[in-house]
Amino acid sequence: xxxxxxxxxxxxxxxxxxxxxxxxxxxxxxxxxxxxxxxxxxxxxxxxxxxxxxxxxxxxxxxxxxxxxxxxxxxxxxxxxxxxxxxxxxxxxxxxxxxxxxxxxxxxxxxxxxxxxxxxxxxxxxxxxxxxxxxxxxxxxxxxxxxxxxxxxxxxxxxxxxxxxxxxxxxxxxxxxxxxxxxxxxxxxxxxxxxxxxxxxxxxxxxxxxxxxxxxxxxxxxxx
Amino acid sequence: xxxxxxxxxxxxxxxxxxxxxxxxxxxxxxxxxxxxxxxxxxxxxxxxxxxxxxxxxxxxxxxxxxxxxxxxxxxxxxxxxxxxxxxxxxxxxxxxxxxxxxxxxxxxxxxxxxxxxxxxxxxxxxxxxxxxxxxxxxxxxxxxxxxxxxxxxxxxxxxxxxxxxxxxxxxxxxxxxxxxxxxxxxxxxxxxxxxxxxxxxxxxxxxxxxxxxxxxxxxxxxxxxxxxxxxxxxxxxxxxxxxxxxxxxxxxxxxxxxxxxxxxxxxxxxxxxxxxxxxxxxxxxxxxxxxxxxxxxxxxxxxxxxxxxxxxxxxxxxxxxxxxxxxxxx
Numbered sequence: 001x002x003x004x005x006x007x008x009x010x011x012x013x014x015x016x017x018x019x020x021x022x023x024x025x026x027x028x029x030x031x032x033x034x035x036x037x038x039x040x041x042x043x044x045x046x047x048x049x050x051x052x053x054x055x056x057x058x059x060x061x062x063x064x065x066x067x068x069x070x071x072x073x074x075x076x077x078x079x080x081x082x083x084x085x086x087x088x089x090x091x092x093x094x095x096x097x098x099x100x101x102x103x104x105x106x107x108x109x110x111x112x113x114x115x116x117x118x119x120x121x122x123x124x125x126x127x128x129x130x131x132x133x134x135x136x137x138x139x140x141x142x143x144x145x146x147x148x149x150x151x152x153x154x155x156x157x158x159x160x161x162x163x164x165x166x167x168x169x170x171x172x173x174x175x176x177x178x179x180x181x182x183x184x185x186x187x188x189x190x191x192x193x194x195x196x197x198x199x200x201x202x203x204x205x206x207x208x209x210x211x212x213x214x215x216x217x218x219x220x221x222x223x224x
Numbered sequence: 225x226x227x228x229x230x231x232x233x234x235x236x237x238x239x240x241x242x243x244x245x246x247x248x249x250x251x252x253x254x255x256x257x258x259x260x261x262x263x264x265x266x267x268x269x270x271x272x273x274x275x276x277x278x279x280x281x282x283x284x285x286x287x288x289x290x291x292x293x294x295x296x297x298x299x300x301x302x303x304x305x306x307x308x309x310x311x312x313x314x315x316x317x318x319x320x321x322x323x324x325x326x327x328x329x330x331x332x333x334x335x336x337x338x339x340x341x342x343x344x345x346x347x348x349x350x351x352x353x354x355x356x357x358x359x360x361x362x363x364x365x366x367x368x369x370x371x372x373x374x375x376x377x378x379x380x381x382x383x384x385x386x387x388x389x390x391x392x393x394x395x396x397x398x399x400x401x402x403x404x405x406x407x408x409x410x411x412x413x414x415x416x417x418x419x420x421x422x423x424x425x426x427x428x429x430x431x432x433x434x435x436x437x438x439x440x441x442x443x444x445x446x447x448x449x450x451x452x453x454x455x456x457x458x459x460x461x462x463x464x465x466x467x468x469x470x471x472x473x474x475x476x477x478x479x480x481x482x483x484x485x486x487x488x489x490x491x492x493x494x495x496x497x498x499x500x501x502x503x504x505x506x507x508x509x510x511x512x513x514x515x516x517x518x519x520x521x522x523x524x525x526x527x528x529x530x531x532x533x534x535x536x537x538x539x540x541x542x543x544x545x546x547x548x549x550x551x552x553x554x
Contacts, residue, residue: 007423008420008503008528009471009472009473009476009500009503010420010473010475010476010503010504010505010506010531011420011475011503011505011506011507011528011531011532011535012473012475012505012506012535013471013473015423015470015471017470019468020467020468021468022468034248046244046245047244047245047246047247047248047253048247048248049247049248049471049494049495050248051468051469051470051471051495052468052469052470053468053470054468054470054471055471056247056470056471056472056473056494056495058244058247058253058473061506061532061535061536062535062536062539065536072528072529072532072533073532073536074528074532140469140495141248141249141250141494142250142469142493142494142495142496143250143493143495144250144353144354144493145246145249145250145251145353145354145355146249146250147250149469186354203249205343205344205355209249210246210249210251210344211249211250211251214248214249215248
């Protein structure tokens with residue numbers, strides 16, 4: 001794997017790029033870097049967020065000033081990040097735990113299950129069996145608070161997103177969009193195919209931590 | 225010790241220094257659109273600059289102050305209270321704020337801070353993310369715990385040593401001095417907004433690279449605290465870019481397939497996959513935030529180094545100003 005590239009994301013953030021693909025090894029590298037950054041507890045780092053193939057680091061420029069006028073706060077942050085990235089262990093991420101998510105597939109809870117079956121040439125039963133057989137890993141959270149992007153979808157279940165997104169997807173909906181699968185934590189618009197629903201609350205601002213899942217966590221769906 | 229919301233105005237919400245440290249869970253920072261005006265409102269009433277204030281949008285709310293308090297109003301020109309200075313308000317006073325003729329956001333800070341429960345370590349409403357919401361008629365906003373002391377203290381000074389001017393509202397007593405908003409607040413629509421090139425700027429076709437810094441964009445009516453949609457100058461890439469979803473921050477200018485750029489604002493999502501063609505730096509964001517739908521915008525190139533130098537200068541100037549105001553309030 002190439003040495004990560006550091007992109008200035010405006011004047012208060014930097015993106016550490018591990019690649020430009022959705023891939024388990026690249027994601028594991030991004031998660032390892034994010035863990036190393038959290039452990040380092042650098043002063044003036046405001047937020048650390050891993051994504052599929054990158055880590056977004058927000059920083060306070062005033063905490064990264066230099067006596068050398070030629071060196072900008074970004075230069076100094078990038079220098080520190082590079083050192084940490086080089087030393088971040090690239091072996092599997094620290095164990096982020098695992099969770100089973102109970103899902104009621106099909107029917108009114110999974111209005112697109114039949115479409116997914118038709119598109120893939122499988123029966124609805126086979127779609128459910130394959131979706132609930134896989135072991136997933138949370139690559140990142142985003143889109144809306146607590147929304148997990150999961151790696152590990154069976155390639156036979158890849159289905160292009162809906163041509164017209166729904167304006168309202170119910171909270172708890174388990175869905176497939178392209179090569180990705182995820183769960184909608186709250187009612188939002190959404191363009192993925194809804195195949196089932198869970199009663200678990202993926203996000204609750206009153207809970208600590210508010211999100212049920214976190215990057216790196218292993219996930220299994222259990223058909224109810 | 226509270227403020228009652230009699231009418232919420234167009235959109236009024238609570239905003240503090242933001243919700244930091246939760247981007248990994250998909251939770252963005254939110255916070256004020258014009259954060260400098262919010263910070264100054266707090267400084268003018270002796271608060272820490274990360275305290276919560278009310279963010280008022282376009283048309284102001286009608287509020288009843290249920291206790292004696294000291295407040296400050298900053299940001300876009302707004303009728304209702306004298307701006308850019310501490311103002312003492314008597315218990316029972318009702319203020320009907322007006323409609324802004326220019327600009328988009330004003331901030332009302334209360335000495336001691338507006339309280340209420342925090343949502344994930346912050347009082348900032350992130351309306352798009354469903355964390356907190358805009359105020360509604362009937363809402364009662366409690367003052368923060370430390371408010372009682374802060375009000376008493378400031379009231380005492382207002383009554384004894386501070387010069388006062390009475391306004392048409394008998395419940396309102398204003399300090400004679402005020403802050404010159406000029407270096408901190410500016411509405412001239414002809415003044416370009418500085419922008420740093422983004423990672424995918426070089427992927428724009430030549431005419432689009434030129435247009436980004438020469439065309440006049442117009443703020444779309446579907447803009448919000450999440451982002452400003454820029455119209456009337458579509459930009460084109462050399463070839464479509466397939467990007468993996470990556471982190472985003474307020475100020476990032478994205479180019480969706482429509483060709484109409486979007487500048488992400490306070491409620492920016494934490495990640496997205498559109499090309500990042502530019503970034504409006506932190507020093508320029510408050511000025512951009514004050515452009516309202518229909519207003520025009522032009523951008524001027526700014527280097528990352530210049531943006532950060534100006535940021536450090538601004539923070540030094542704000543710290544010096546905070547000391548001056550603190551002395552004035554003693």
